[in-house]
Amino acid sequence: MAEKVTIIVHSGDMDKVYSALIIGNGALAMGMEASLFFTFWGLQRLKKGGLEKGALSKMNMLGLGKWMVKKKMKKAGVASMERLIQDFKELGGKILACDMTMEIMGLKKEDLREDLIADYCAVGTYLSEARESKITLFI
Amino acid sequence: MAEIKVDCTGETCPVPLVETRKALRKAKEGDIVEVTGTHPSSKKEIPMAVKALGLKLLDIKEKGGTWRIRIRR
Numbered sequence: 001m002a003e004k005v006t007i008i009v010h011s012g013d014m015d016k017v018y019s020a021l022i023i024g025n026g027a028l029a030m031g032m033e034a035s036l037f038f039t040f041w042g043l044q045r046l047k048k049g050g051l052e053k054g055a056l057s058k059m060n061m062l063g064l065g066k067w068m069v070k071k072k073m074k075k076a077g078v079a080s081m082e083r084l085i086q087d088f089k090e091l092g093g094k095i096l097a098c099d100m101t102m103e104i105m106g107l108k109k110e111d112l113r114e115d116l117i118a119d120y121c122a123v124g125t126y127l128s129e130a131r132e133s134k135i136t137l138f139i
Numbered sequence: 140m141a142e143i144k145v146d147c148t149g150e151t152c153p154v155p156l157v158e159t160r161k162a163l164r165k166a167k168e169g170d171i172v173e174v175t176g177t178h179p180s181s182k183k184e185i186p187m188a189v190k191a192l193g194l195k196l197l198d199i200k201e202k203g204g205t206w207r208i209r210i211r212r
Contacts, residue, residue, distance in 0.1 A: 010157065022152065022153050025153045025157050026153045026154070026156060026157075027152065028157075028160065029156040029157050029159065029160035029188055029190065030156070030187065030191045030192070031190045031192045031193075032191075035207045051148045065209075076151055077149050077150050077151045077154075078151055078152075079150070079151075079153075079154050084153075087161070091157070091160060091161065102164070
């Protein structure tokens, strides 16, 4: 069995979700398995049209900071989050949605990107994935 | 045996690595994947991925900031 990375995406901040997607894609590219477990603020990014909506974790300045960083990222040729999440799926990455967060936030399956989500689950699934992972991160 | 070319010129982390992997997945055994790019770390990291995947690195060339890596599936 291939080595595995399991990442909890708890933050919905743009820069942090970027980190999770980049690490997840990197792991798949290097022949590992990867799972992203979206919970709490992170799950908001899986709402339809929500992927790019996160604020910057620092110096967001009501969106001005995010706008500046996005401009610089575009100039540097950084891929969009949509492209990264599609690549993640294509390379066999697994996207999991926390069903407790869905209940708290009143989110239904049809409110979320069902095209991306492999499964809806809870802490038991995270732990059974994490216990067989070489790397697990909380972002 | 086919030769598959991947152009990642101007792309940055993690795209060259991801595009290399996508091409290698599509390639058949014996095919050659040739990746061209400009992102400096990817020149070091694509060979790391090739090693981790147990594939054969054929050669790495660099000219004026553009590198070219050839891999055999």
